[in-house]
Amino acid sequence: MVISLLTGIWWFIRGIGLLVASVFALLKGLRLTFTKFFSRPVTIQYPEKKREVSPRWRGIHYFERDCVACGLCVAICPSQCIRLVAVEQDDGERYPETYEINTVRCIYCGMCAEACPVNAIKLGRNYEFVDYQREALVLDKERLLANAPEEV
Amino acid sequence: MWDTKVAPRKLKKQFPNAVLETLSFRGEETVQVKREEILPICQYLASDPDLSFDFLTDICGVDYPDNEKRFEVVYHLYSMRRKTRLRLKTVVGEEESLSTVESVWKAATWFEREAYDMFGLSFDGHHDLRRLLTWDGYQGHPLRKDFPVRGEDFDRYEMPAEPLDAFSIMPEEDADERQMVLNMGPQHPATHGVLRLVLKLDGEVITDAVPYVGHLHRGVEKLAEGMSYTQAITLTDRLDYTAGICNNMSYCLAVEKLLDVEVPKRAQYIRVIMAELQRIAAHLLWLATHALDMGAMTVLFYCFRDRETVIDILEDITGARLTPSFLRIGGLAADLPEGIDKKITAFLDDFPRLIKEYETLLTKNIIWLKRTKGVGVISPQEAINWGLTGPVIRGSGVKWDIRKAIPYSSYDDFQFVIPTGENGDVYDRYLVRLEEMRQSARIVRQALKKLPKGRIRTRDPRVTPPAKADVEKEIHALIRHFKVMSEGVSPPPGEVYCSIENPKGELGWYLVSDGTSKPYRYRVHTPSFVNVAALPEMIKGHLVADVVAVIGSIDIVLGEIDR
Numbered sequence: 167m168v169i170s171l172l173t174g175i176w177w178f179i180r181g182i183g184l185l186v187a188s189v190f191a192l193l194k195g196l197r198l199t200f201t202k203f204f205s206r207p208v209t210i211q212y213p214e215k216k217r218e219v220s221p222r223w224r225g226i227h228y229f230e231r232d233c234v235a236c237g238l239c240v241a242i243c244p245s246q247c248i249r250l251v252a253v254e255q256d257d258g259e260r261y262p263e264t265y266e267i268n269t270v271r272c273i274y275c276g277m278c279a280e281a282c283p284v285n286a287i288k289l290g291r292n293y294e295f296v297d298y299q300r301e302a303l304v305l306d307k308e309r310l311l312a313n314a315p316e317e318v
Numbered sequence: 319m320w321d322t323k324v325a326p327r328k329l330k331k332q333f334p335n336a337v338l339e340t341l342s343f344r345g346e347e348t349v350q351v352k353r354e355e356i357l358p359i360c361q362y363l364a365s366d367p368d369l370s371f372d373f374l375t376d377i378c379g380v381d382y383p384d385n386e387k388r389f390e391v392v393y394h395l396y397s398m399r400r401k402t403r404l405r406l407k408t409v410v411g412e413e414e415s416l417s418t419v420e421s422v423w424k425a426a427t428w429f430e431r432e433a434y435d436m437f438g439l440s441f442d443g444h445h446d447l448r449r450l451l452t453w454d455g456y457q458g459h460p461l462r463k464d465f466p467v468r469g470e471d472f473d474r475y476e477m478p479a480e481p482l483d484a485f486s487i488m489p490e491e492d493a494d495e496r497q498m499v500l501n502m503g504p505q506h507p508a509t510h511g512v513l514r515l516v517l518k519l520d521g522e523v524i525t526d527a528v529p530y531v532g533h534l535h536r537g538v539e540k541l542a543e544g545m546s547y548t549q550a551i552t553l554t555d556r557l558d559y560t561a562g563i564c565n566n567m568s569y570c571l572a573v574e575k576l577l578d579v580e581v582p583k584r585a586q587y588i589r590v591i592m593a594e595l596q597r598i599a600a601h602l603l604w605l606a607t608h609a610l611d612m613g614a615m616t617v618l619f620y621c622f623r624d625r626e627t628v629i630d631i632l633e634d635i636t637g638a639r640l641t642p643s644f645l646r647i648g649g650l651a652a653d654l655p656e657g658i659d660k661k662i663t664a665f666l667d668d669f670p671r672l673i674k675e676y677e678t679l680l681t682k683n684i685i686w687l688k689r690t691k692g693v694g695v696i697s698p699q700e701a702i703n704w705g706l707t708g709p710v711i712r713g714s715g716v717k718w719d720i721r722k723a724i725p726y727s728s729y730d731d732f733q734f735v736i737p738t739g740e741n742g743d744v745y746d747r748y749l750v751r752l753e754e755m756r757q758s759a760r761i762v763r764q765a766l767k768k769l770p771k772g773r774i775r776t777r778d779p780r781v782t783p784p785a786k787a788d789v790e791k792e793i794h795a796l797i798r799h800f801k802v803m804s805e806g807v808s809p810p811p812g813e814v815y816c817s818i819e820n821p822k823g824e825l826g827w828y829l830v831s832d833g834t835s836k837p838y839r840y841r842v843h844t845p846s847f848v849n850v851a852a853l854p855e856m857i858k859g860h861l862v863a864d865v866v867a868v869i870g871s872i873d874i875v876l877g878e879i880d881r
């Protein structure tokens with residue numbers, strides 16, 4: 167009788183202890199979230215404010231200088247999204263008659279820029295590039311030249 | 319270190335007629351055995367106390383259509399005790415079958431199903447030989463060499479008139495009144511991707527479960543066979559997309575082993591720094607989603623906030639946030655940018671405080687404890703037998719981490735401990751991962767401090783193109799640039815298996831080279847694949863709500879399961 171009473175009391179105290187401990191743990195968590203009320207938000211209101219991307223960012227391509235139509239970028243491109251038709255001028259100079267990058271297929275790996283022996287094709291820092299038509303996302307020579315950032 | 323030649327020698331003595339050939343290449347031992355004897359050989363290897371190859375890493379097929387017996391089945395075994403690998407090979411004709419090794423290692427179940435699916439190999443005695451990555455009723459076996467790669471090469475595909483139903487494997491007869499079949503996924507937010515689970519319930523208690531994978535199957539292994547070794551780096555990012563750098567690293571190490579090139583120390587250290595930062599990022603993403611699944615939304619916000627810092631650092635280094643494709647065979651695409659070490663150190667200084675925040679919210683939280691303790695238990699023996707890897711096997715108390723067991727990329731230069739759990743439940747896996755983040759931070763700090771100067775790409779002219787500045791000036795540099803860029807690397811004929819400790823476990827590549835510039839076989843052993851195979855084992859007897867907890871705790875990424 168006495169023993170069962172004692173165990174009863176023991177279980178009661180233990181239960182209270184556990185309850186207090188768990189409530190205390192919960193309160194500590196609540197205190198943490200509460201203090202966050204008064205900290206500055208880390209989010210950015212995107213379309214109004216833009217995030218500065220890294221200088222190495224691999225975004226939309228541009229031509230930094232004239233391509234010599236060597237075809238290395240075509241050879242290395244893993245997604246085979248560059249189309250090049252090379253022609254030779256009368257003086258022996260090669261130039262691309264057609265140069266198209268299908269930016270829908272492109273995976274922005276940057277291997278074309280790495281392969282280009284004359285540093286013509288580059289990946290820029292622009293990542294906002296959308297349209298309603300897929301055709302409009304195929305970049306040709308003129309658009310690639312126009313894409314070049316101003317500061318260069 | 320234990321002599322790796324012992325296993326082939328013992329095997330030859332034990333089975334003089336069944337062992338056809340032994341060879342070693344790049345320090346790896348391969349034993350070619352007779353098809354009929356595969357089961358006794360495996361039983362012997364697993365049970366012999368001296369060898370104890372208790373861990374099955376991988377089973378895969380390789381197709382040689384010109385050979386008399388077309389397929390090769392390759393088994394990769396690992397001995398926890400001896401810390402060595404062994405490769406078993408056997409040839410199988412198109413009409414032949416071989417015995418399953420399910421009885422030796424349960425891990426074989428899914429590997430054999432995959433080999434059946436991809437090559438049409440058949441395994442006698444397998445309890446559930448169905449397609450795994452493609453669907454029931456699919457025509458053809460995609461990884462056979464004569465299977466077309468591109469859409470336009472296909473004949474028109476006809477859906478079978480009556481597609482086999484997933485529920486067909488749970489026959490109607492034994493479903494009594496109380497039993498109910500519940501379909502969970504593939505669009506369920508808590509299955510972390512397109513995983514479909516068919517649950518058999520008794521009330522709310524799970525009596526059986528069958529995972530269905532393959533909804534995200536892109537045929538990475540097939541695609542890579544048509545790409546050069548360098549191009550195939552880009553495929554690796556897209557497997558476990560939470561840990562792109564680690565995937566790059568695993569693949570590059572495998573190709574480097576095949577080529578036998580040494581990576582400069584500086585590149586190795588930078589790789590380690592990035593891989594460990596990536597591990598932190600991956601674990602933060604895991605913690606965020608895992609906690610969210612169980613209702614702790616605040617943790618999600620905190621983790622994403624801090625993951626952003628890590629991803630920012632990686633973005634500064636690589637130029638991309640999720641798909642870095644930054645490692646190159648023999649080194650890195652570029653050196654660390656100016657001032658990045660300050661950014662990294664600032665993060666590392668702040669990180670202990672951040673981990674404490676998550677711990678304040680979860681570790682002693684009564685709701686968290688009730689949801690995770692004693693749920694999804696798997697014993698160490700079972701974990702080894704199922705071939706589990708990463709934090710899942712460590713949560714069960716098996717102290718196994720490839721960074722320590724088979725160090726790569728200078729990991730033996732750094733001090734860190736491998737955290738392990740005791741109970742093998744969801745809670746222990748949680749603790750293990752938290753500690754791993756702390757250890758990763760420790761490794762990054764050491765690597766930054768000891769970072770040597772020097773090159774970031776090997777000097778080997780076969781793999782490294784000359785510097786861009788030279789290309790413009792010197793004609794032989796230009797010629798070499800053209801050669802490396804257009805042809806890529808051509809490793810000598812041979813095969814290697816190389817794996818690393820990814821955030822989710824062992825990620826390994828089995829590469830077979832035929833001497834050309836494209837991999838003949840590009841086999842990926844992914845950690846989530848083996849871990850999800852054991853999911854039914856862990857959730858049987860639990861409630862439906864616990865399924866979410868267990869899936870979260872094994873941290874699967876469907877991108878690498880389905881490939």
Ligand code: SF4
Pocket residue numbers: 239242243244245246247248267271272273274275276277278279
């Ligand atoms: S970035 Fe990569 S995928 Fe895109 S065009 Fe260049 S090489 Fe091709």
Ligand code: SF4
Pocket residue numbers: 232233234235236237238239240250278281282283284285286287
């Ligand atoms: S962009 Fe560069 S690599 Fe591509 S064809 Fe022109 S010159 Fe050659």
